[in-house]
Amino acid sequence: EVQLVESGGGLVKPGGSLRVSCAASGFTFSSAWMSWVRQAPGEGLEWVGRILSKTNGGTTDYAAPVKGRFTISRDDSKNTLYLQMDSLKTEDTAVYYCATYYYSRSEFWGQGTLVTVSS
Amino acid sequence: QSALTQPPSASGSPGQSVTISCTGTSSDVGGYNYVSWYQQHPGKAPKLMIYDVNKRPSGVPDRFSGSKSGNTASLTVSGLQAEDEADYYCSSYANRNVVFGGGTKLTVL
Numbered sequence: 001e002v003q004l005v006e007s008g009g010g011l012v013k014p015g016g017s018l019r020v021s022c023a024a025s026g027f028t029f030s031s032a033w034m035s036w037v038r039q040a041p042g043e044g045l046e047w048v049g050r051i052l053s054k055t056n057g058g059t060t061d062y063a064a065p066v067k068g069r070f071t072i073s074r075d076d077s078k079n080t081l082y083l084q085m086d087s088l089k090t091e092d093t094a095v096y097y098c099a100t101y102y103y104s105r106s107e108f109w110g111q112g113t114l115v116t117v118s119s
Numbered sequence: 120q121s122a123l124t125q126p127p128s129a130s131g132s133p134g135q136s137v138t139i140s141c142t143g144t145s146s147d148v149g150g151y152n153y154v155s156w157y158q159q160h161p162g163k164a165p166k167l168m169i170y171d172v173n174k175r176p177s178g179v180p181d182r183f184s185g186s187k188s189g190n191t192a193s194l195t196v197s198g199l200q201a202e203d204e205a206d207y208y209c210s211s212y213a214n215r216n217v218v219f220g221g222g223t224k225l226t227v228l
Binding site: 037107 | 121122125151154157159164165166167170171206210212215216217219221224
């Protein structure tokens, strides 16, 4: 059974940093392309970015609102995906989901972790 | 990248069919056959219902179907059931990015 479990969310002040993690199991994580999607309270889904498998170069791409502030990485030895968030703004407050990724297709999702940016 | 345009709400009675549209541009919906649809119930993670415009993952009822014409994709839910009441989001690949629609709240009357 595929499982994605996010952790590391919490309250952080504007300008601060936070790293959230996503532990994967039930599939060959090292071959998977992965993404982060967020959802602000009461709002719709917003794509954050994605990372390809190392076989495909491990390249990353980001949505414009987070480019230069967020970094996606992976540790295939730990079957874990990371999202490092720096220079956080109040508008980054959201539930952050990790999901498998293949172009626009995300078949498996985690339960999400809430990140609140507030003073 | 601008969000895709979806109607904020749609509704239908049990047993009826309803279609939700998703309008983009030639840089996203119209340029690739990588349109997906997600269903989201309150407090839950999204669930993939349609991918690659019109393919269904295993386990998704064939009451759900997708199509595309030009820059507009559509999701049709036939034989509406109470459990179909949820938010629906379209998404499209867009040149190394992914863009989502604003979401449509489907109400089963």
